[in-house]
Amino acid sequence: MSIHEFINPLNSDWTTWSITILAAFFIGASKAGLKGLSMFVIPLFAHFYGGKASVGILLPCLLAGDIMALRFFYKSANIKLILKLIPPAVIGILIAVFVGSKISDAQFKQTMGTAILICVGLLLYNEFKGKVNISNSKVFSNGLGLSGGFATMIGNAAGPIFNLYLLSMRLPKAAYIGTGAWFYLLLNSFKVPFHIVSWQTINWQTLHLNLIMIPVLITGTFVGKRIVGHIPEKPYRFLIYTITLLSAIFLFFK
Numbered sequence: 001m002s003i004h005e006f007i008n009p010l011n012s013d014w015t016t017w018s019i020t021i022l023a024a025f026f027i028g029a030s031k032a033g034l035k036g037l038s039m040f041v042i043p044l045f046a047h048f049y050g051g052k053a054s055v056g057i058l059l060p061c062l063l064a065g066d067i068m069a070l071r072f073f074y075k076s077a078n079i080k081l082i083l084k085l086i087p088p089a090v091i092g093i094l095i096a097v098f099v100g101s102k103i104s105d106a107q108f109k110q111t112m113g114t115a116i117l118i119c120v121g122l123l124l125y126n127e128f129k130g131k132v133n134i135s136n137s138k139v140f141s142n143g144l145g146l147s148g149g150f151a152t153m154i155g156n157a158a159g160p161i162f163n164l165y166l167l168s169m170r171l172p173k174a175a176y177i178g179t180g181a182w183f184y185l186l187l188n189s190f191k192v193p194f195h196i197v198s199w200q201t202i203n204w205q206t207l208h209l210n211l212i213m214i215p216v217l218i219t220g221t222f223v224g225k226r227i228v229g230h231i232p233e234k235p236y237r238f239l240i241y242t243i244t245l246l247s248a249i250f251l252f253f254k
Contacts, residue, residue: 009208016048024061024213028220031065031184032072033177033228034239035163038062042157051108051155052100056201058156060210061217063188068221069181077178081169085145085162089187092149097194100154111154141165152187153194173228 008017023041030038045054070077100108144165152158162183166176195202231239 007212009205009212010049012048019044019048020209021213021216024216025220025223027058027061027065028068028217028222029224029227030159030220031062031069031181032221032224033069033173034224035159035177035180037224038065039157039159042155046155051106052199053201055154055156056195056199057206057209059188059191059195059202060207061213062156063185063192064210064214064217065221066181066185066188068218069177070185072221072225073174073178073181075178076172076174077182078171078175079179079182081171081179082162082165082183084141085148085165085183086186088142088145089149089152090190092146092151093153093187093191093194094149095146096150096153097198099150101198108154149187152184153191158187173231177228 005011008014012020023044026041027038041058042054045058048054049057099111103111144161148158148161148165151161162180166180169176171179192202
């Protein structure tokens with residue numbers, strides 16, 4: 001195997017490869033607490049690799065980021081807070097598996113954008129309707145779980161939805177990051193077999209690319225954690241809302 005084949009297993013052009021490696025850094029920083037940054041990666045990967053294929057390439061990196069986030073914040077995590085979201089999220093994932101296998105790549109990208117538009121509406125509703133405590137509402141929590149499960153399978157794009165749920169709980173910064181990491185780890189792990197068997201978007205070549213990306217991703221988690229450590233609690237909440245909203249809009253209009 002040549003050096004070129006080793007570092008560029010998908011044989012993409014070097015612009016695409018460079019953007020892919022840089023994207024790994026942003027995924028790591030996002031998982032360490034700068035929530036929303038990885039959302040900018042999703043439309044870029046959809047453009048360069050195709051909608052469905054890009055989701056499979058990203059998933060193992062997201063799993064690695066979840067594990068790194070738990071390494072930093074596992075002591076502050078409270079998995080009990082998100083257990084009620086698991087059943088509707090699983091249903092959402094299963095619906096997305098069926099839908100994703102029946103539509104074209106162009107329709108797949110449009111579905112990704114539509115899922116994120118829902119996120120934007122929920123964010124705006126929560127901001128302008130008196131800070132509704134979504135976590136105490138069965139209707140909202142089930143709706144968020146279902147739509148979030150669908151969005152996470154169809155485009156690894158559930159961040160804005162689940163960020164909204166966790167933000168509504170008014171958790172401290174470390175608990176917010178750690179609890180979210182557990183939730184994403186559980187859902188992302190559940191998705192892997194469907195990508196391998198049903199969609200066939202994870203294979204040896206994509207996993208090889210992931211191994212090239214992971215060292216950069218780990219660097220991103222350390223940088224992200226350092227930045228988050230210097231941001232006070234209240235500004236941090238506003239930062240997450242802003243990044244989440246902008247990234248959701250960015251994905252929708254790709």
